[in-house]
Amino acid sequence: MSADTVPDADWGTVTGWGRTAPTGALVVRPRTYEEAAVAVRDCGVRGAVARGLGRAYGDAAQNAGGAVLDMTGLDRVHAVDVAGGTVLCDAGVSLHRLMEVLLPLGWFVPVTPGTRYVTVGGAIGADIHGKNHHVSGSFTRHVLSLELLTADGRVRTVTPGTPLFEATAGGMGLTGVILTATLRLQPVETALMSVDTDRA
Structure with a gap:
């Protein structure tokens, strides 16, 4: 999966609320359940993890080199x-x-x-x-x-x-x-x- 093949996706830096340990990931912003399913299916070996509003204190919802689904x-x-x-x-x-x-x-x-x-x-x-x-x-x-x-x-x-x-x-x-x-x-x-x- 790449930013070129997924609608509304780009590479970005992801952190938690504490802004420690930033990582780079393909941030995918699904607008439908089907888009979420495609992102999970095509995410590759690094997998995908869902993310909400990013208020976790630690490094939750990060996936260095993989996909992060912005579920908002x-x-x-x-x-x-x-x-x-x-x-x-x-x-x-x-x-x-x-x-x-x-x-x-x-x-x-x-x-x-x-x-x-x-x-x-x-x-x-x-x-x-x-x-x-x-x-x-x-x-x-x-x-x-x-x-x-x-x-x-x-x-x-x-x-x-x-x-x-x-x-x-x-x-x-x-x-x-x-x-x-x-x-x-x-x-x-x-x-x-x-x-x-x-x-x-």
Whole structure:
């Protein structure tokens, strides 16, 4: 695979949020699931790894000399079940975008890290946690299913309790490219906050 044979691909330098250990890779920006599948199929011996918004502190989502799939072009919210409290979205959707869509409907994801600028796929791949980890657990505890593009070119529906789900949750993208996810949501009862202040 080369930048000449893949639409919207070029060689570039990739780093994590900490900007340590930059590497050169073919950065592919798929806009469809089919383009992602072609990139995975044609990636060559160095393989391909998916990348979200690049907020990992270390060197996650780097592939020196290989392909890195920038998944932020696959960023659709497909369906929100307001009655059931679930959302189906692409892996490239940011938590910021989910806030924009879900909060007016009275819902949000139960676990958020220190930034809203991470993708759903990255949140699953890193199995992120927030300040409420002791109560709500990590992000993948609230994933009902996901669609995973594996190295053999197949798209698999993966659900909690299966070995492939357990390997993908926190697997840093090494089991395949997450395409979509269905998430269980948490109701937001009000935009107001009650604060008690105790003075010593």
